[in-house]
Amino acid sequence: MDVEVRSLVERARVHAALGDPARLAIVDALAVGDAAPGELGALLEMPTNLVAHHLKVLQEAGLVIRGRSEGDHRRTYVRLVPQALSKVGIPPLSAVPRVVFVCTHNSARSQLAAAIWSRRSHVPATSAGTQPAERVHPRAVKVARRRGLDPEKWRTSQVNDVVKPDDLVIAVCDIAYEHLPAEARPRVHWSVPDPAPADTDAAFEAAYDEIAGRIERLAPLVAQSKRKKAGA
Structure with missing residues (x-):
């Protein structure tokens, strides 16, 4: 009772x-x-x-x-x-043509997020970094394979070379969010702790779980729209 x-x-x-x-x-x-x-x-x-x-x-x-x-x-x-x-009832988002996940080095969280999203949603997704590293973090690759993702073609990219005006930009780290250029908006912020300083499998698994949970909640709210052609 x-x-x-x-x-x-x-x-x-x-x-x-x-x-x-x-x-x-x-x-x-x-x-x-x-x-x-x-x-x-x-x-x-x-x-x-x-x-x-x-x-x-x-x-x-x-x-x-x-x-x-x-x-x-x-x-x-x-x-x-x-x-x-x-x-609570959550209102759906406006339709978007693509989701871009951004973190500082584009070496772990944003790569995992784009891959998880692609498995969960029909809306296209990619990733980028504000200060891209030379390679994807080995532990992120390890976690991805353990969770059934294919990291074989993962490459790091600069946010300015990737983001288009009508993308839904999701920053998965505080530093990237605080340094995103104005042209990267509209944007969403997920304050996911960086697993790299701890550099343990457990830290990367925790980052994966948090990102996957957030995507599971957000993906049903995002409908796909066709990207407008230039001059249309």
């Missing part, structure tokens, strides 16, 4: 948190990617103190968590708790 009461209390807290239109708008904004509080305020035209209040309520309801940027350590990013997504 105590378990049932606690469950009812938790559900009531979630429903109360989502009962405010402003908080529901924040949840919608975070449904596809992470954002700094200031970015949420700018997007929703909401003053800083009000954003802070609503985030506090959402955090206490177990709907969002915060994490510090691996790039600019002064910044924090807010993200939805994955289990929370089952409690």
Whole structure:
């Protein structure tokens, strides 16, 4: 009985948190990617103190968590708790012709993301880096093969050579997100920890699992559109 009461209390807290239109708008904004509080305020035209209040309520309801940027350590990013997504209806995204996953070196997270996406969605996907490495990280290749992906043709690329204006750009690391050029927008941010510093199979497996989970939630929301031809 105590378990049932606690469950009812938790559900009531979630429903109360989502009962405010402003908080529901924040949840919608975070449904596809992470954002700094200031970015949420700018997007929703909401003053800083009000954003802070609503985030506090959402955090206490177990709907969002915060994490510090691996790039600019002064910044924090807010993200939805994955289990929370089952409690809210998420609006679909506009149709896009292609998804481009970006990280700093294009040597692990973005490569894995593009491959996972291609297995999950009919929308084409590729990857690029803001500072491409000379080769894909060996542990990323190892994890890919262990998970049934084919990394044989993976090559690193520069973001400016890949991204087109109507691509849906998804930055899978904080540093790349903070340094994406303006022409790479619109963009989504996933604050996925870099597995390279740890340089262990476990770290790369954890990155794979987080990316795969995010793709599993996002892919059904993205419909494919045909890319417009030049001069059309």
